[in-house]
Amino acid sequence: MSTSKGEPNPAKGGYHHGDLGGALVAAGLSILEEGGDPASLGLRETARRAGVSAMAPYRHFPDKDALLAAVAIVGFERLRAALEVADRGGEGAGREALYAQGAAYVAFACAQPGLFRLMFGGARAGGSRPQALCEASAAAYAVLAERVATLLPGEAAADEALRSWALVHGIAALVIDGLLGEAVRTDPQAAASLAGRLLRLEPIPG
Known part of the structure; x- marks a missing residue:
């Protein structure tokens, strides 16, 4: 209190x-x-x-970096959970589940811009990242990568997962920094919808 x-x-x-x-x-x-x-x-x-x-x-924490890493870990755990929920809710799974993940990724950034920035920049951005933080980050990324792996084989899946992540992460960063306009920045649903639409512009082959 x-x-x-x-x-x-x-x-x-x-x-x-x-x-x-x-x-x-x-x-x-x-x-x-x-x-x-x-x-x-x-x-x-x-x-x-x-x-x-x-x-x-x-x-409990030897320095500021240790605290920031612990906060960022919680952020990645929340992001992973949001992606998992979106993946399960994607209509008909497959590509729609991937599009739903992209929308959820951007929606997360819009809802938690400070936490999102810390996760991808503020937690030892200039130095080594603690193992637990690397594992939490990898677990969140794996949700997207595993979905793409159901759509494409081998190395093609790895490349497509990276491209999809780069696209939605770039959109998220542009939105929360206000570079896509105030209307999008203040409307998480519009921002999330934008991510889904842009993922659809480059359909996965096959």
């Missing part, structure tokens, strides 16, 4: 979380969901939001 937005309630104590790491990750997610800048997300701000001392995060 907070006395005001973003400020912990001293009466709650705050130093005895059963899951300090989880509380800090949840605080980071909350800050991003409220429009916080991934570049400024750090241990001190998340500690304040979680209601713990400024030094408490170091019991």
Whole structure:
């Protein structure tokens, strides 16, 4: 509970979380969901939001990069879940399931722009990525790759999966940065529909 937005309630104590790491990750997610800048997300701000001392995060995360990676991992887990739901809901599976995944990818970025930017840029963008983060990212990508593999054989599937991902990721980045116009940026459904339509422009052979 907070006395005001973003400020912990001293009466709650705050130093005895059963899951300090989880509380800090949840605080980071909350800050991003409220429009916080991934570049400024750090241990001190998340500690304040979680209601713990400024030094408490170091019991779980050795540095800011470790916290950002943990938040990004949750982001990839959520993205993977969204793609899986879209894949199961694709009309008649096959190509329609792939198009549905593309739409879901862009919709996710529109709904969580700060988290999306952190996942693909803010979590150790200039250095090595923790193994757990690489695995979470790969698991999300695998949902798309596995769908494409049902449509094309061998290396052709790998190439098509990469092309499809590059297309929807590029659309997502353009949309959340406002480069496709304000109307699209503020209408997640329109942005998601755009991704599906563009995937259809280059039909998978066969």
